Amino acid sequence: MTRYALLLLVLLLTITGCREEQPEMTAQAPKEPPPLPVDVITVAKENVPIWIEYTGKTEASKRIEVRARVSGRLEAIFFNEGEYVEEGQKLFEIEKDSYEAALKQANAQLARDMATLELARKDVERYRPLVAEDLAPRVTLEQYEAKVAELEAVIEADNATIRTAELNLSYTDVVAPIAGKISRRAVDVGNIVGFGDKTVLTTIVSDDPMYAYFNPTEAQFQIMRKFKVQDQMDARVTIPDNGEGLLVRKPLVGKVDFTDNRIDRMTGTITMRAEVANPEGMLLEGTFVYVEVMVTDQASFLMVPPGVVQDDQQGSYVYVLDETGSAKRVDITRGYESRHYLLVVAGLDGGEQVIASGLARIRPGAKVKPTDVTDEKGVMATLTKAGMVPGKE
The missing domain is CATH 2.40.30.170 (Efflux pump adaptor protein, beta barrel domain)
Structure with a gap:
């Protein structure tokens, strides 16, 4: 056999072998991927509590500026900044000396005027029978009676002065007008407070x-x-x-x-x-x-969890199960949306099973293995867990 004939024989055998292996290779069909496990939620038009x-x-419901109502040197502070204080609790003390002296002076003036009034009343009592017997002029009696009336008015003024002095003395103890959390102090001990626009000492909320x-x-x-x-x-x-x-x-x-x-x-x-x-x-x-x-909670709407809705250039859509157990794209029109639900205005009628998990791997026509989680992850279940369904908190 010549060298040329030998090469030709080897080539023919190689071609024949390839043809015999060809049917065996084409006979192996590609395997279909297993269904993708997914959660599904059955949607329904129902009375969903609408929370906007x-x-x-x-x-704060109350915010009070604590001001000095009298002037004087700030002598003491009785609270810790940032703590809660009770209504009526003492917060500051302003020097009392001048206000105690003013109260003593007012009381002394009252005592003096009371003594003068008592003397005037005795003069009236003494002159009244004398005038009745024409032993003294009536004008003198009238003067004493006028003096009594004048002194009674003075006594009223003295009592008012005492009340004012008592109030001013009480204002040297600055107390909390409401219960709440107190801020930091605005004035330190030793400062003169209360002149002009009454000094703000702190605030309480x-x-x-x-x-x-x-x-x-x-x-x-x-x-x-x-x-x-x-x-x-x-x-x-x-x-x-x-x-x-x-x-x-x-x-x-x-x-x-x-x-x-x-x-x-x-x-x-x-x-x-x-x-x-x-x-x-x-x-x-x-x-x-x-x-x-x-x-x-009296109006009927079709709601879905916001996480099941996707968007692309064509608009918003969800995946639902079709009759073959495959994923099917359904375009929807969005309505009101919150953290808990999204209103579907158009696209769903109710009764559809919307795919709620594995959305990144889902494609139209993909086979899925559904698990219904409506009772755990549906809109009403989510709202109930959050305490947002009246009567089911």
């Missing part, structure tokens, strides 16, 4: 209850007016945790107790206020808070 959320700032002011837009205010089921709407005040999970606290509950009488022209908002109990002093004045107002 705002940002707000807290303000009463933080239980606490006010939270917030500003709904005109449109939001009209929604409240249309749907509210009670004059004083329920309110919840929450301190943001900044996403760190360190400041998660139970919301403080109360009522909306104030609505301003006009819309601000510049901002298009109206000022409202929620009053909440703050027994533990959790809220301080000036704290940034979330204010949630419960408008109604």
